[in-house]
Amino acid sequence: MHYLVPRSNWLPSFKQSLLLVFFTVAGVVYAQNQLPQTEIKPKDADAVRFAADALEPFGASFASVPPPTADQAKVLIYRVGPKAIGSPANIYIDKRYHASLLRGAYSEFCTLPGQASLLAVLDDAQKMHTGKHAPANPWTFQTGQTLFLKVEETGQLSEVRSEQALRELNSTALQTHTVSRSPRVQECKVLPPPVVQAAAPVPAPAPVPVPVPVVQPIRSEPAPVRPPVPRLYALESDALFDFGKTQLRAKAYNEIEIMAQKLRQDFSKVERIRVVGHSDAIGQPAANIKLSFERAQVVADQLKERGIRPTKGFQIEGEGSRQLIKVNCGNAATPVNKLCHAPNRRVDIVVTGAKR
Secondary structure, three states, X not given: OOOOOOHHHHXXXXXXXXXXXXXXXXXXXXXXXXXXOOOOOOOOOOOEOOOOOOOOOEEEEOOOOOOOOOOOEEEEEEEEEEEEEEEEEEEEEOOEEXXXXXXXXXXXXXXXXXXXXXXXXXXXXHHOOOHHHOOOEEEEEOOXXXXXXXXXXXXXXXXXXXXXXXXXXXXXXXXXXXXXXXXXXXXXXXXXXXXXXXXXXXXXXXXXOOOOOOOOOOOOOOOOOOOOOOEEEEEEHHHOEOXXXXXXXXXXXXXXXXXXXXXXXXXXXXXEEXXXXXXXXXXXXXXXXXXXHHHHHHHHHHHHHOOOOOOOOEEEEXXXXXXXXXXXXOOXXXXXXXXXXXXXXXXXXXXXXXXX
């Protein structure tokens, strides 16, 4: 059944509704502009500071490729510049995450001999991180040999000759802001120095007696001790926390346990640990700084519970969205934007100490 509303009664009601909506929206906007901006001040200024220096995703510039040992193969994957932190290419080894390779960066690792499939996926966040299921090319790793793989801007991963690779690698730098999840990846062993066979001694002529001058001893200054170089590790926040939360997920405890074991394996003595939280750009900047700091505090507490005790303590920092790895993502809290910002949600662990 249909009911007809008289035109004379309906039209004024509609105009009144429009006016009511307009003045309501105008009032909300005015109120927001008049609110004072809040500033988060940590309670303990000695234990908490927000770092002014950014964590650089690019390490040292490429110099050379030392040969692998007789029981390992070396793989070097690179992407030509200019250096940029946007649009990473995710590298997968047997469908396991290895790195988010940026333009102008390279990743180097060693592995045992055998065969594995490698795949490069551009803008994997736009594919909802399902790119690892795409067909991948197999490569064979041979002991004592180095394999050079180049990420083309079409997304293709191709093997190149060493001459071309070394020429193009001169404009790249080591990528340091991600941690490989592939069980194939190993640290490269160092070759022992070559043994130089000493030549047979030549008989010297009979010495001629010479007066021995008196030499005053020279006091040499001790060589300056170089401070240890910090090492960066990264944990994906999405593997530890639900979106916008600071409580650990169930599987996060295993991720932190793996990180604690890796620190004990890599360092004979840990001097200092900086734990730096990072968020995406969704939401208010002040709230994101607070969220990233609280997440970093949770990770540091978990490392303490697992016996990681640096001699100079932990340093907790929250950067919020000030150091984005991936840019050009929307700031509205939509599923697409959350996926796009996934690389930006992370907890960096910077360790200074004596390496094994």
